Amino acid sequence: MLDEPGGIPESPFQRGAAAAWLIGPAFLILAAWLMLGSQRGDLPLAPAVLVASDQITPGARRDPMGEPPSVMSGGFKHACNECHRVFDSPTAQHRPMVQHTHITLKHGMNDNCFNCHNRENREKLVLYTGDLISFDQVPRLCSQCHGTVYRDWQRGTHGKTMGSWDAASGLQIRLECNDCHDPHAPAYPPIAPLPAPQTLRMGLQFPYGAHEHEHHVPLQEGAGRNRKPAAHPEKHE
Amino acid sequence: MSVRIWDGPSATLDDPQPPRMTRRSFLRGTTAAAGGLAALVAALNPLREFTQQDEFTLDQFLQKHYKEMTPEDMEKALARIRAEVEKRYGVRPHLRDVKPRAGVEFVYALNLSRCIGCRKCVYACVAENNQSRSPQIQYIRVIEMPRGTLDTEKGNHHYTHPKVPDINHFYMPVQCHQCANPPCVKVCPVEATWQEPDGITVIDYDWCIGCRYCEAACPYWARRFNFAQPDLAGDAINPDMSYLSNRPRPKGVMEKCHFCLHRTREGRLPACLEACPTGARKFGNVLDPNSEVAQILKTKRVFVLKEEVGTLPRFFYYFDERYPNSLDPEAVKIGQAIGCFPGSPAPEALA
Numbered sequence: 066m067l068d069e070p071g072g073i074p075e076s077p078f079q080r081g082a083a084a085a086w087l088i089g090p091a092f093l094i095l096a097a098w099l100m101l102g103s104q105r106g107d108l109p110l111a112p113a114v115l116v117a118s119d120q121i122t123p124g125a126r127r128d129p130m131g132e133p134p135s136v137m138s139g140g141f142k143h144a145c146n147e148c149h150r151v152f153d154s155p156t157a158q159h160r161p162m163v164q165h166t167h168i169t170l171k172h173g174m175n176d177n178c179f180n181c182h183n184r185e186n187r188e189k190l191v192l193y194t195g196d197l198i199s200f201d202q203v204p205r206l207c208s209q210c211h212g213t214v215y216r217d218w219q220r221g222t223h224g225k226t227m228g229s230w231d232a233a234s235g236l237q238i239r240l241e242c243n244d245c246h247d248p249h250a251p252a253y254p255p256i257a258p259l260p261a262p263q264t265l266r267m268g269l270q271f272p273y274g275a276h277e278h279e280h281h282v283p284l285q286e287g288a289g290r291n292r293k294p295a296a297h298p299e300k301h302e
Numbered sequence: 303m304s305v306r307i308w309d310g311p312s313a314t315l316d317d318p319q320p321p322r323m324t325r326r327s328f329l330r331g332t333t334a335a336a337g338g339l340a341a342l343v344a345a346l347n348p349l350r351e352f353t354q355q356d357e358f359t360l361d362q363f364l365q366k367h368y369k370e371m372t373p374e375d376m377e378k379a380l381a382r383i384r385a386e387v388e389k390r391y392g393v394r395p396h397l398r399d400v401k402p403r404a405g406v407e408f409v410y411a412l413n414l415s416r417c418i419g420c421r422k423c424v425y426a427c428v429a430e431n432n433q434s435r436s437p438q439i440q441y442i443r444v445i446e447m448p449r450g451t452l453d454t455e456k457g458n459h460h461y462t463h464p465k466v467p468d469i470n471h472f473y474m475p476v477q478c479h480q481c482a483n484p485p486c487v488k489v490c491p492v493e494a495t496w497q498e499p500d501g502i503t504v505i506d507y508d509w510c511i512g513c514r515y516c517e518a519a520c521p522y523w524a525r526r527f528n529f530a531q532p533d534l535a536g537d538a539i540n541p542d543m544s545y546l547s548n549r550p551r552p553k554g555v556m557e558k559c560h561f562c563l564h565r566t567r568e569g570r571l572p573a574c575l576e577a578c579p580t581g582a583r584k585f586g587n588v589l590d591p592n593s594e595v596a597q598i599l600k601t602k603r604v605f606v607l608k609e610e611v612g613t614l615p616r617f618f619y620y621f622d623e624r625y626p627n628s629l630d631p632e633a634v635k636i637g638q639a640i641g642c643f644p645g646s647p648a649p650e651a652l653a
Binding site: 085086088089090091092093095096097098099100110111112113114115116118120121122123124126213217220221222223224225226227228229230231232234236240245253255256257258259260261262263264265 | 330332333334335336337338340341343344345347418419420421422424425426428429435436437438439440443459460461462463464465466467526527529530533538566569570571573576577578579580581584585586587592593594597598601602622623
């Protein structure tokens with residue numbers, strides 16, 4: 066050690082002088098790296114998946130026949146009895162339709178027009194008891210067979226409610242049977258799903274349907290597109 | 303024995319004076335200082351971009367926590383956000399701070415017998431809540447599950463059938479369960495997320511530091527992080543906004559489902575519910591015994607997801623007693639046997 070009297074007093078600056086030469090260039094390299102690193106910008110993002118607003122419009126899926134019932138023909142509104150006063154219909158169940166050809170009858174055992182429609186007055190519906198009801202009392206008609214669903218609907222546990230969650234507000238709209246179900250083919254038809262997600266953290270990235278070599282990189286452009294439809298182990302058709 | 307490198311002109315044994323500034327040491331010091339300064343500026347460069355992109359203002363920096371804000375503070379904050387939204391998106395938002403109602407506790411119920419997996423709720427939510435379209439952020443995950451299990455690990459999010467429902471699967475949408483015992487709130491180091499009196503867990507986006515602890519804590523994977531500046535698809539922005547719900551979020555904060563509190567606290571229904579074509583989604587005040595959700599809890603077979611983790615969700619799943627589903631091959635067999643389906647044997651044959 067340089068402790069002899071008269072020696073030059075040592076300063077930390079002196080002792081690290083060789084290293085000190087490196088500090089400046091090191092800082093400059095760091096600065097360059099930081100500048101270039103931040104210039105890389107964000108990841109190239111996948112293009113946005115846009116869904117037309119009419120696909121998510123709230124509301125009933127059907128536009129049921131109002132009260133009094135009518136059909137549009139030749140640009141004019143006609144009441145049912147205008148024709149049916151003159152033309153009766155045969156009661157045969159599976160006769161070919163001449164009019165009302167848009168109707169598909171897929172209601173299980175209930176395949177006779179006059180189970181629900183009144184033969185004498187076509188602007189009325191008919192209950193099992195023979196009582197006539199108007200077209201805006203459809204739930205009474207359906208409840209004759211679908212008792213458990215009717216009970217659930219009365220409680221609010223079946224069917225769709227719109228407007229407000231607060232029944233006291235007076236803004237609540239309870240949809241009725243034929244606002245969603247077609248009375249002639251009441252099973253809810255399968256519909257096309259909206260696009261699959263391309264988000265982060267959506268479960269296992271190799272679900273039973275997808276392939277292991279498909280890397281899930283949702284932030285980057287091109288990821289997830291051209292994804293093959295999931296191959297299902299069980300075919301159903 | 304240390305090595306002496308000092309070689310200045312005054313470094314003689316005869317001269318005990320401290321070394322004075324030399325040309326060499328001056329250059330050395332200047333280079334280091336300039337390099338250091340450049341490195342510092344370069345390191346702060348992202349911050350400069352950040353302030354340019356996000357309109358980061360002193361007002362925002364000095365803004366208090368939501369719970370500490372006076373009504374005047376809130377008015378000031380709302381005015382600032384309105385101006386920012388208008389500047390960035392060209393839309394004058396209807397922004398306000400909607401407070402919870404007394405005597406209301408919101409609960410969600412979802413009918414797994416009715417959900418068909420069409421994902422309309424997902425995109426209604428995205429549109430309502432101004433979620434980022436790119437990178438994609440969605441609050442609702444619709445999981446396609448093989449029949450006969452409730453193990454979400456077996457589920458698939460990426461199903462692409464031409465038509466749903468697929469007969470071999472059922473569909474389970476998952477979103478924030480608004481737990482009564484929320485793990486996400488417990489782990490937040492800055493109290494940027496908390497549970498409101500009506501049961502909704504909210505986030506103050508201006509207070510969130512983006513640590514993502516809550517995302518890791520949530521057993522339902524309900525929380526989303528803004529990895530990039532959200533792309534809100536231009537004119538598709540929803541101007542009906544509130545402070546704690548769907549105002550545009552900046553990059554680097556968490557977000558999640560908030561039961562559309564800007565709608566529900568004003569009596570309306572959540573956007574996902576209104577978009578659901580099958581009425582599988584039910585929402586309401588569980589404290590009102592006549593509400594739909596209270597009736598469901600009373601009369602239906604209800605379960606919660608991951609009950610064992612003790613989060614006490616306010617989101618319930620339930621089933622219907624269904625009569626034969628024409629899509630279910632097993633049910634069709636039964637239905638035909640009892641004469642409920644076309645192709646049934648004649649009633650006489652059964653007798």
